[in-house]
Amino acid sequence: MFKKIWYKIKRFFKWLLFADHQIMLGRIQISLKGMKWELHITDRDPNPSVPHLHCVENKNVKINIYNGEVYDDGINIGKLKDKEFNALWHDTKFVNMVQKARDFYLKEFPNYKLVQIPFCLNDIDENVIISRGTLKNQLIIEYKNEKRSKK
Numbered sequence: 001m002f003k004k005i006w007y008k009i010k011r012f013f014k015w016l017l018f019a020d021h022q023i024m025l026g027r028i029q030i031s032l033k034g035m036k037w038e039l040h041i042t043d044r045d046p047n048p049s050v051p052h053l054h055c056v057e058n059k060n061v062k063i064n065i066y067n068g069e070v071y072d073d074g075i076n077i078g079k080l081k082d083k084e085f086n087a088l089w090h091d092t093k094f095v096n097m098v099q100k101a102r103d104f105y106l107k108e109f110p111n112y113k114l115v116q117i118p119f120c121l122n123d124i125d126e127n128v129i130i131s132r133g134t135l136k137n138q139l140i141i142e143y144k145n146e147k148r149s150k151k
Helices: 002-018 082-090 092-108 144-150
Strands: 027-032 035-040 052-055 061-064 069-072 075-079 128-132 139-143
Touching: 027 082, 035 092, 082 092, 082 128
Parallel strands: none
Antiparallel strands: 027 035, 035 052, 052 061, 061 069, 069 075, 128 139
């Protein structure tokens, strides 16, 4: 009996210490460019994109998730590397949170035109490369086999 209780207590504290509670709060943390970033599901701010990433250390710095551009108080100060951008869109937690944030924003602002995402979570695997398009906020999905044949 004591072992069962002890087991439940240990399991509870593991959950308390290691569970991803940020998702339950509507936020996830991501590391990019050597900094920590958060995506907020209930963010009503459409700039620079819906949704966008907030820098944890400096709330004025944001990332447009559709083109990877980094902004500080609305001024473009750089962009994510292609590998970082591709890795971001391969993160299942990130893609799920993006969808939830987009759904929330459309409920709040039904006339807002969101950027089209040309894939769903099921499409993304290790053979898929997600990159920026030449048009503003355009995402491109390519397959590694297609990319090799183009060379």
